[in-house]
Amino acid sequence: MKHEILRKEDLNPKDYLMEVKAPMVAEKIQPGQFVVLMTHPKGERIPMSVQKAENGNVTMFIRKLGKTSVALYTYKVGDHFENVIGPMGNAVEIKKYGNVAVCSDLVCGHAENYALCKALSQVDGNHVISMQTFPSKDMMYLEEELRGVSDEYYITIEDGSYGINGHYRDVLEKLMKQGKIDMVFAGGRTGEYELLAELTKAYNVPTMVTLRSIMVDATGMCGSCRVFIDGEMKLACIDGPMFDAHKVNYTELLNRVNMFKKQEAIALENYNKMR
Amino acid sequence: MVKLIKNRVRMPELSVEARTKTFDEVPLGYSEEQAINEAKRCLQCKDSPCTKNCPVNVNVNAFIKELAEGNFKEAFLKIKQDNAIPAIAGRVCPQENQCEGACTMGKAGDPINIGKLESFLGDWAMENGVREEFVIKENDQKVAIIGSGPTGISCAVDLRKHGYKVTIFEALHKAGGVLQYGIPEFRLPKKVVDKELSYLKEIGVDIRLNNIVGQNISFDELRDEYNAIYIGTGAGAPFFVGIEGEALNGVYSANEFLIRTNLMKAYKFPEYDTLLFVGKRVGVIGAGNVAMDSARSALRNGAEVYIIYRRTKEHSPAREEELRHALEEGINFMELVAPTKILGENGWVTGIELVKMKLGEADKSGRPRPEKIEGSEFVMELDTLVEAIGTMPNRLFLRTVPELKTSSRGIIEADENLRNIEGVYAGGDAISGGATVIQALGEGRKAAKSIHEYLSAR
Numbered sequence: 001m002k003h004e005i006l007r008k009e010d011l012n013p014k015d016y017l018m019e020v021k022a023p024m025v026a027e028k029i030q031p032g033q034f035v036v037l038m039t040h041p042k043g044e045r046i047p048m049s050v051q052k053a054e055n056g057n058v059t060m061f062i063r064k065l066g067k068t069s070v071a072l073y074t075y076k077v078g079d080h081f082e083n084v085i086g087p088m089g090n091a092v093e094i095k096k097y098g099n100v101a102v103c104s105d106l107v108c109g110h111a112e113n114y115a116l117c118k119a120l121s122q123v124d125g126n127h128v129i130s131m132q133t134f135p136s137k138d139m140m141y142l143e144e145e146l147r148g149v150s151d152e153y154y155i156t157i158e159d160g161s162y163g164i165n166g167h168y169r170d171v172l173e174k175l176m177k178q179g180k181i182d183m184v185f186a187g188g189r190t191g192e193y194e195l196l197a198e199l200t201k202a203y204n205v206p207t208m209v210t211l212r213s214i215m216v217d218a219t220g221m222c223g224s225c226r227v228f229i230d231g232e233m234k235l236a237c238i239d240g241p242m243f244d245a246h247k248v249n250y251t252e253l254l255n256r257v258n259m260f261k262k263q264e265a266i267a268l269e270n271y272n273k274m275r
Numbered sequence: 276m277v278k279l280i281k282n283r284v285r286m287p288e289l290s291v292e293a294r295t296k297t298f299d300e301v302p303l304g305y306s307e308e309q310a311i312n313e314a315k316r317c318l319q320c321k322d323s324p325c326t327k328n329c330p331v332n333v334n335v336n337a338f339i340k341e342l343a344e345g346n347f348k349e350a351f352l353k354i355k356q357d358n359a360i361p362a363i364a365g366r367v368c369p370q371e372n373q374c375e376g377a378c379t380m381g382k383a384g385d386p387i388n389i390g391k392l393e394s395f396l397g398d399w400a401m402e403n404g405v406r407e408e409f410v411i412k413e414n415d416q417k418v419a420i421i422g423s424g425p426t427g428i429s430c431a432v433d434l435r436k437h438g439y440k441v442t443i444f445e446a447l448h449k450a451g452g453v454l455q456y457g458i459p460e461f462r463l464p465k466k467v468v469d470k471e472l473s474y475l476k477e478i479g480v481d482i483r484l485n486n487i488v489g490q491n492i493s494f495d496e497l498r499d500e501y502n503a504i505y506i507g508t509g510a511g512a513p514f515f516v517g518i519e520g521e522a523l524n525g526v527y528s529a530n531e532f533l534i535r536t537n538l539m540k541a542y543k544f545p546e547y548d549t550l551l552f553v554g555k556r557v558g559v560i561g562a563g564n565v566a567m568d569s570a571r572s573a574l575r576n577g578a579e580v581y582i583i584y585r586r587t588k589e590h591s592p593a594r595e596e597e598l599r600h601a602l603e604e605g606i607n608f609m610e611l612v613a614p615t616k617i618l619g620e621n622g623w624v625t626g627i628e629l630v631k632m633k634l635g636e637a638d639k640s641g642r643p644r645p646e647k648i649e650g651s652e653f654v655m656e657l658d659t660l661v662e663a664i665g666t667m668p669n670r671l672f673l674r675t676v677p678e679l680k681t682s683s684r685g686i687i688e689a690d691e692n693l694r695n696i697e698g699v700y701a702g703g704d705a706i707s708g709g710a711t712v713i714q715a716l717g718e719g720r721k722a723a724k725s726i727h728e729y730l731s732a733r
Contacts, residue, residue, distance in 0.1 A: 028491050038448060044548040045448075068548060080359045083448050085485045151432065214548070216539065219446050219487060220671040221456070221511045222531035228522055233515060238671045252522040255622035259524040263550040 002080040006057060013139040015063050016073055016108045022084040023056035030091030031115040032210075032242055035217045037059070038083040039072050046089065047215045047237075051111035054229070058084060061111040067267040088218045089241045092116060092208070096125040098182035101175070102150070103168045103196075104134035109188030110142050113209060114184055118149040127151050129175070131168035133188075137161040167192070169199055176203040184208070186245070190254055197245040207245035211236045213256055228252055281384025284313040286391055286404045286630055287387065289605050298460040299540055301600055302366075307347075310395045315345035316380060317387050324377035325389060328717050331717040335374055338467025342392060351396040355407045359429040359716060362397025363454060365390045366463050368713045369531060371595045399406050404427065411479065414438040416730050419501040421488050421672070424452020425712045426703030427507035428471070429719030429724075431480045435729050441479075442501070444486040449538060452509055453704075454712070456538040457530075459568050461575070464599070465537075484570045489675030502733075503698045503726045506679075507719065508664040510704035514634055516560060521662075525554060525624035529561070529569045529663035536572045539688045553578050554658030558627055560614055561663035562591040567601045569661045578659065580606045585613040585632045585645040615652060617660060668705050684708065692725040693718060700726055 007019035025035055029050055035058060038046045046068055052059040064070045069110040075081075100120055104113040113130055120127040130150035134140050136159045147153045154171045155163035164171060169192075175181050176199075184200050186193070187210040200207040213225035213236045225234050228249040234240065287303040294301060305313065317339045322544035325335040334353055341350035353362045370376070370390040378386030400406070408478035418438050420427045421446040431441045449455050451468045476482065486492055497504055515521050533552070535541040539549035559569050562584040562713035570580045582601070584591065587610045591598055602608065609629075616628040634643035668685045680688040680695055686708050687701045695701050702718030704710060 024486075024491050038536075042543075066519070082610070083485055087583045088487075088491055216531060216534050217447060217456075219511075220669050221513070222534050223515065223528040224531045226515075226522070233517075233521070238669075243440045256342070256522060256524060257621070260550045260552060263544075263552060267545060267546065267548065267550065 003081065003084045003248065004077050004118070005075055005077050007059070008075070008077050011107075012139040013063060014139070015141070017051075017059060017061055018072070018075075019057050019059040020081055020084055020207040021056060022058045025086045026053040026056050026058050026270060029053045029058070030096065031087050031089035031112070031119045032092035033087035034218075034241060035084050035086035036088055036215070037068075037072075037081060038085070039068055039075070040082050043082060044068055045085075045216055045218065047218055049108040049210075050113040051114045059111075061107045066264050067271045070268060071271060084165070089237060090239075092119075092185065092242060092256075094119045094123060096123050098125065099129065099180050100129045100176075100183045100185070101129045101131060101172060101181050103131040103172065103184065103186040104188045105131075105192060106188035108212060109186070109210065112187045113144060114145060114149060117146060118225070121149055121151065129154070129184055131156070131171055133158065133168045135159060169196055172196075173199060173203075173259060176200070176205055179207050184244070184245075186210070190250070190257060193245060193248065194250040197248070197250075201246050208242045209245040209248065210241045211243055211253060213253060215230060226256075231233065276389055279318075279383050280316045281380075283316070283385040283388050284309045284414060286388065288566040291605075292415065294461070294600075294604055295574060298572075300464050301461050302514055304398060305391060306720045307345075307399075311343060311345055313338045314392055317343065318379055320379050324379065325374035325387075327354075328377035329357075329374050329721065330713045331357045333393075338396070339389070340385065342396065347396060347399050347403075351400045351405060352407060354393060354396060354694070357660070358713075359392075359720075360402060360425065361393045362467050363425070363463060363471060364713055364716065365392070365394025365397055366467070367458060367594075367711075369434070369594045369622065369711060373713070381499050398467070400521075406474070406477075409436055411435060412438045413724075416440070416502040416568075416732075417442070417445060417500065418503045418505065418726060419497045420505045420507060421451070421497075422446075422452055422507035422509055422703070422705075423450035423472070423482055424507055424509050424698065424703060424715065425454060426509075426715035426719040427452070427720075428475060429508065430480065430505045430548070430702070430723045431719075432478065433720055433723030434726060435478045435480055437723070439727075439730070440481075441484060442477075442481040444492065445482060445484050446487040448484055449537065450482050450484060453508075453511070456511075456534045457568070458579075459533065459563065459572050461539055461571065462568065476477050487671075491670050494676045494678075498698070502730055503700065505719075505722050505726065506695070506699065506705055507674050507702040507703045507715070508669060508705045510707075510709045512667050512669045513662070514665045514667060516614055516662055517666060518614055518616055518621055520624065523617055523619040523624045524622050525552065525658055526617060526660045527662070528646045529559075529565045529661050529664065532569050533565070542572070542576065547705045551576070552659070555579060556657050556659050557581070557659040558583050558655070559656045559661045559663055562586070562588075562593060562608075562667070563663065563665075563671070564593045564597055565598040565666075566661075566663035567593045567606075570606045571597075571601055571604060574604055574606060574659065581638050581655070581657070582606055582608045583612055583614060583627070583629065584608065584610055586634065586642060587611060590642045611645070618654065624660050626654050628652055628654050628661060666704075666709055668708065693722040694725060694729075698729065
């Protein structure tokens with residue numbers, strides 16, 4: 001099964017967008033769920049967030065990070081992927097949450113931010129607050145689209161070059177102090193989750209975070225993505241990918257995402273040499 | 276008076292030295308002459324204990340008789356009457372507990388090498404393009420099979436012979452189930468699996484890859500669209516021991532280790548992209564076939580490997596040949612030890628705490644129950660640990676089908692006709708929790724018969 005690339009755009013110097021034909025996936029995927037990509041028959045299976053699924057097409061945000069994502073960037077519109085498989089994982093329950101914040105500070109999170117805001121804003125009684133964080137102004141994207149699918153929007157830039165100086169947590173804290181947040185969804189940098197969890201716990205605000213652990217089949221077979229939730233082993237692929245932020249063991253999670261770091265570096269180095 | 280030839284025609288094998296450097300198949304296969312000579316040892320017992328002891332009752336006497344006379348095609352067709360995938364079953368069946376275990380020749384010397392004769396014929400037929408010939412009288416009824424492993428394959432073949440339109444839904448990007456993701460190349464070359472699967476396509480079975488029932492197609496949709504469903508989803512979810520330290524890096528389930536190796540071909544990196552970390556000292560918990568497969572895969576990645584087993588070698592549930600190969604290849608077999616804690620530093624496994632065991636009274640499986648010797652804990656240094664203590668049916672599928680009858684441990688129930696609820700049948704590891712390829716084949720065939728009875732009575 002081949003999937004044609006219909007659109008490819010740079011989001012910033014590190015991240016790019018790809019829209020591919022995947023009708024079987026697009027028809028079923030819901031916010032919170034993800035897909036697995038294989039770029040070529042000898043490729044690896046990598047999980048990927050989805051921003052939009054419309055008209056039989058799936059739009060993904062991808063960071064040039066490892067061999068697969070760097071190599072995929074060389075694909076052109078009209079080229080084909082080997083496989084887009086999914087939907088994987090569980091959908092977020094789209095219901096009335098009240099004042100709901102959707103936060104992101106990394107490529108995968110930004111994609112899901114859009115998908116979630118769009119769905120949540122269609123429910124009566126939800127006031128959807130979208131928040132994004134970027135390290136610098138030149139890395140920004142999606143502001144306009146997110147404004148279009150949310151009731152309130154904040155952008156924070158960590159080097160102070162645009163918008164609000166800081167991290168989305170700073171905005172969140174202000175709003176929580178005013179009692180204006182009932183629920184938080186967050187996606188992005190794993191390393192920031194623990195601080196987020198401490199903060200929202202202090203204000204007693206339920207918080208769900210998307211966990212990005214290493215996956216192979218992403219159907220519950222390999223156990224690579226195991227995470228510990230309140231001491232109990234869960235699989236991010238089939239029990240998640242969203243979990244209660246207040247119950248995740250972040251130390252173990254942060255450690256496990258580095259399991260193949262050395263090999264990943266070698267793979268990328270090999271690829272760059274061959275190019 | 277027939278002269279008994281006590282010894283088997285020796286199966287040529289890859290040298291032990293060569294094996295540590297390659298994933299190539301270990302047994303090199305009989306030549307035609309060797310196969311005929313081995314077949315000639317058969318006594319053609321009237322009561323055929325071999326056939327009686329085979330889960331699918333392959334007519335062993337009949338195929339060996341033809342083989343002994345050099346009639347390869349006839350011999351092959353005799354097996355095919357009962358076994359859809361002889362080239363595979365011949366390689367992975369635990370023959371010592373089945374046909375060969377019951378072989379009369381085994382009392383006087385070596386039992387007939389039935390498994391290797393079976394795979395010889397399967398390979399011969401593939402190489403020579405010999406097929407089972409039959410005419411399919413098409414009908415309009417449709418059957419969906421969930422899972423393309425052994426039980427799905429055998430069910431699909433029989434249903435096609437009856438003329439049903441058969442569609443197999445496979446979650447992964449390659450068909451074959453455990454034959455593809457679980458069993459390594461050195462035991463079951465993937466070209467053999469692919470050939471057997473290409474035969475399914477030839478007879479008109481539609482195999483849909485990357486179709487995860489419950490995710491991109493719902494069970495209800497299947498029930499609407501198909502007249503019957505066969506569930507052959509296997510037991511693809513790993514058990515973990517449940518001890519401290521399982522979150523450490525360097526700790527794998529055998530499923531992960533083997534999926535990376537077999538399905539994703541990590542051993543061919545960088546030709547293939549998938550990564551695998553294998554350290555210098557690898558421990559494998561368990562002593563079944565999956566443990567042997569993991570251990571021997573690790574060895575081929577250059578590691579020193581230790582099997583960690585709570586009973587003794589003779590109680591290992593692994594196939595005799597796998598155990599022998601593992602030991603020949605230099606796998607260290609630690610008996611009467613059980614893991615109590617995984618030790619780590621800086622997030623990586625550095626060792627394992629083991630406790631010594633002794634054998635007690637027989638348990639339900641008939642094997643002696645291993646018992647802890649209190650205070651006998653000791654530490655062994657390791658940098659990689661693979662847990663191969665069994666699998667269970669995948670809860671991903673079960674969660675989306677609450678209407679199915681299941682036992683508490685997620686095993687799908689099936690009555691004596693392999694029926695679960697109306698129009699829905701199940702077999703293979705999904706109903707046993709983990710058995711053999713041949714049992715799965717037998718159940719696929721039995722389900723096909725039940726489905727045919729159900730659909731033709733409508």
